[in-house]
Amino acid sequence: MTCGRVRHWRIDVGGQTLVLAARNNRLPECVYWGGALPTGEDLATLARAHMIDVTGGMLDANPDLSICPEAAQGFPGQPGLILRANDGTPIRPQFRFVGDVQAERTLRLTYRDDAHGIRYNASFAADPETRVIAIQATITSDVPVHLHWLAAPVLPAPQLADEMLDVSGRWCGEFQLNATPWSAGIHSRENRTGRTGHEHFPGLILPCRGATNTQGAAFGFHYGWSGGHKMIAEELPDGRRQVQFGNATDTEGAGTTFQTAPLYITYSDTGLNGIAVAFQRHLRDRIVTWPQPDRPRPVHYNCWEAVYFDHDIDTLKDIASRAAALGAERFVLDDGWFGRRDDDTTSLGDWQIDPRKYPDGLTPLIDHVHSEGMTFGIWFEPEMVNPDSDLYRAHPDWALGAPDQTLGRQQMVLDMALPQVRDYLFDQIAAVLSAYPVDYIKWDHNRVLPTPDAAQTRGTYALIDRLRADFPMVEIESCASGGGRIDFGILSRTQRVWLSDSNDALERLRIQHNAALFLPMAITGSHVGPRHCHTSGRVLDIRFRAWVAAQRHMGFEMDPRELTKDEARVLRDVTTWWKTNRDWMCAGDILRLDSADPAVIAEQQIARDGSRFVVFAGKADTSAQISPRPLRLTALEPTAQYRIHLKNRDDAIALSRGTPILKTEDITVSGRYLMDHGLTLPWSFPNMIWVIEGTKL
Ligand code: GLA
Numbered sequence: 001m002t003c004g005r006v007r008h009w010r011i012d013v014g015g016q017t018l019v020l021a022a023r024n025n026r027l028p029e030c031v032y033w034g035g036a037l038p039t040g041e042d043l044a045t046l047a048r049a050h051m052i053d054v055t056g057g058m059l060d061a062n063p064d065l066s067i068c069p070e071a072a073q074g075f076p077g078q079p080g081l082i083l084r085a086n087d088g089t090p091i092r093p094q095f096r097f098v099g100d101v102q103a104e105r106t107l108r109l110t111y112r113d114d115a116h117g118i119r120y121n122a123s124f125a126a127d128p129e130t131r132v133i134a135i136q137a138t139i140t141s142d143v144p145v146h147l148h149w150l151a152a153p154v155l156p157a158p159q160l161a162d163e164m165l166d167v168s169g170r171w172c173g174e175f176q177l178n179a180t181p182w183s184a185g186i187h188s189r190e191n192r193t194g195r196t197g198h199e200h201f202p203g204l205i206l207p208c209r210g211a212t213n214t215q216g217a218a219f220g221f222h223y224g225w226s227g228g229h230k231m232i233a234e235e236l237p238d239g240r241r242q243v244q245f246g247n248a249t250d251t252e253g254a255g256t257t258f259q260t261a262p263l264y265i266t267y268s269d270t271g272l273n274g275i276a277v278a279f280q281r282h283l284r285d286r287i288v289t290w291p292q293p294d295r296p297r298p299v300h301y302n303c304w305e306a307v308y309f310d311h312d313i314d315t316l317k318d319i320a321s322r323a324a325a326l327g328a329e330r331f332v333l334d335d336g337w338f339g340r341r342d343d344d345t346t347s348l349g350d351w352q353i354d355p356r357k358y359p360d361g362l363t364p365l366i367d368h369v370h371s372e373g374m375t376f377g378i379w380f381e382p383e384m385v386n387p388d389s390d391l392y393r394a395h396p397d398w399a400l401g402a403p404d405q406t407l408g409r410q411q412m413v414l415d416m417a418l419p420q421v422r423d424y425l426f427d428q429i430a431a432v433l434s435a436y437p438v439d440y441i442k443w444d445h446n447r448v449l450p451t452p453d454a455a456q457t458r459g460t461y462a463l464i465d466r467l468r469a470d471f472p473m474v475e476i477e478s479c480a481s482g483g484g485r486i487d488f489g490i491l492s493r494t495q496r497v498w499l500s501d502s503n504d505a506l507e508r509l510r511i512q513h514n515a516a517l518f519l520p521m522a523i524t525g526s527h528v529g530p531r532h533c534h535t536s537g538r539v540l541d542i543r544f545r546a547w548v549a550a551q552r553h554m555g556f557e558m559d560p561r562e563l564t565k566d567e568a569r570v571l572r573d574v575t576t577w578w579k580t581n582r583d584w585m586c587a588g589d590i591l592r593l594d595s596a597d598p599a600v601i602a603e604q605q606i607a608r609d610g611s612r613f614v615v616f617a618g619k620a621d622t623s624a625q626i627s628p629r630p631l632r633l634t635a636l637e638p639t640a641q642y643r644i645h646l647k648n649r650d651d652a653i654a655l656s657r658g659t660p661i662l663k664t665e666d667i668t669v670s671g672r673y674l675m676d677h678g679l680t681l682p683w684s685f686p687n688m689i690w691v692i693e694g695t696k697l
Pocket of ligand 1: 304334335344379444446479480481482498501
């Protein structure tokens with residue numbers, strides 16, 4: 001709406017309000033983002049109240065920190081758009097208002113720079129149930145131009161905030177949180193690997209001073225793109241702060257239309273958990289498309305760490321029978337079934353079943369898997385090719401990058417922008433899916449691109465979309481050496497992520513805990529690994545391994561022939577527990593608890609209606625003090641009574657000699673007690689986990 005020379009727009013969503021205001025036909029600034037404003041708030045006043053003062057050493061009016069800050073205005077920081085004409089001349093548009101379309105939950109703004117023939121669109125789509133707003137920017141040009149950088153609509157960052165939380169990682173060490181202090185200048189993260197990457201997960205959380213997991217104000221951002229992103233968090237000389245997200249720079253050829261991926265944003269006044277719950281729900285309930293929404297998430301068995309490339313059909317049948325007896329419901333045949341794939345030097349691209357290993361095709365194995373009551377899934381790594389493959393020998397020109405490039409895991413990347421490459425891959429994959437009853441693909445991506453390229457990501461999306469259209473009942477898992485391709489872009493086409501190649505329960509405990517800031521339980525794969533972990537060398541007890549896997553979408557990946565009777569019993573019991581509880585857990589929320597003991601990583605999974613919860617309190621280290629500190633729970637009804645049961649009380653060890661009540665009895669206490677005092681748990685070794693069930697009475 002317009003008021004004098006100020007235009008303003010207001011978006012209200014689930015207890016938060018975002019106000020945009022623009023003066024003199026210029027691009028709008030976000031003049032308010034936070035808790036819900038009263039309906040009658042005078043937005044024109046907010047727009048005027050937002051203006052900062054001018055003093056010495058400044059321009060006579062402050063350039064707008066608009067949704068696309070303009071270099072042409074003399075903006076003293078990173079502009080929202082960096083563009084060049086065909087001859088290399090910088091283009092610095094000054095956009096002027098063309099039109100707006102506002103509906104109840106959506107807003108679309110159109111601006112244009114007549115001198116350069118460039119149009120800018122910003123769109124906002126708010127989801128009142130999940131409390132997430134998806135925002136996106138598009139530019140179109142009358143003639144082809146070169147894009148260096150386009151930010152999704154730019155937002156201010158909070159002032160009463162000392163640090164930002166962003167996410168780094170590595171193979172087997174995904175989702176490491178970094179707290180970076182705000183200071184003058186740019187904090188920039190750019191992933192130039194051409195996939196979402198382990199290194200820079202496209203997420204940012206801006207906690208206001210004093211915010212913790214369970215309390216305080218915070219702002220969350222996630223950029224839903226699988227081709228590499230850039231994030232900028234900048235404090236300007238005048239003290240204002242801005243956040244920008246967009247595709248990695250210089251990943252497009254000359255063109256006339258460029259669009260960012262959606263940037264998902266949310267504000268919370270219930271600490272980091274308010275952000276986590278918004279993203280978890282939005283991902284599970286809005287982004288992921290489930291072939292059978294009512295089908296319980298099946299317990300997986302994946303054979304990778306059991307047999308690697310050594311596929312012997314009798315061994316696989318034996319393993320499948322044992323996995324089924326433990327409770328598995330889906331058997332996933334991993335790498336090694338195609339071409340002449342006896343190790344990772346060969347055959348990617350040759351997606352024909354290896355007749356040496358499977359002389360009668362996959363039918364005998366699949367029939368056996370079905371006879372054990374499991375469905376069948378299979379591994380592909382479609383975008384890759386080994387130089388030692390029939391595909392590469394026939395089409396060396398289909399690979400991206402120079403022929404003498406440095407390989408990654410002995411492999412190259414196919415050029416997914418080429419329609420003939422996508423057709424070939426479609427035909428190969430469709431042949432397997434048509435010939436066999438496959439209900440699941442583990443879709444891998446094990447090397448980085450020679451150079452990042454947005455067309456590659458669009459090509460992959462197109463291939464997956466085409467396969468899903470023809471095989472709508474097949475679920476897909478996004479894997480990239482573990483968690484190298486996790487984002488809302490790939491997850492709008494897939495249903496599970498392989499969070500990490502680390503099946504080390506101790507590492508997983510932390511990775512899962514941090515990933516829960518963005519990912520719900522239902523899509524996060526977690527497997528019980530071998531007793532002697534292949535990627536860390538640690539030896540961990542089956543109880544710890546089983547319960548950590550039971551925190552997410554559960555599966556097994558060890559060779560079940562290694563299990564002792566006791567280990568098999570524990571695993572069966574935990575799996576049975578998981579199956580009994582998975583439906584409400586999958587539909588519920590993961591809340592990270594504020595642990596008074598840094599050695600304890602704890603979370604509370606709570607049912608949507610608050611009627612029940614389970615707490616997983618993992619001991620990741622030895623504690624500084626002797627006795628466990630009480631663990632405070634969260635998001636309970638203060639006056640309600642809760643029955644508390646220590647599910648695995650039998651796991652208490654001999655060195656726990658005292659009588660904490662939960663070792664022998666259930667208790668009934670108020671939500672207030674649980675939240676303000678907390679639960680006193682028995683003493684335990686590191687690498688153990690307490691599982692506490694709560695029921696509202
Ligand atoms: C990647 C995946 C593993 C496994 C191997 C197979 O590393 O992350 O889980 O599938 O590829 O080569």
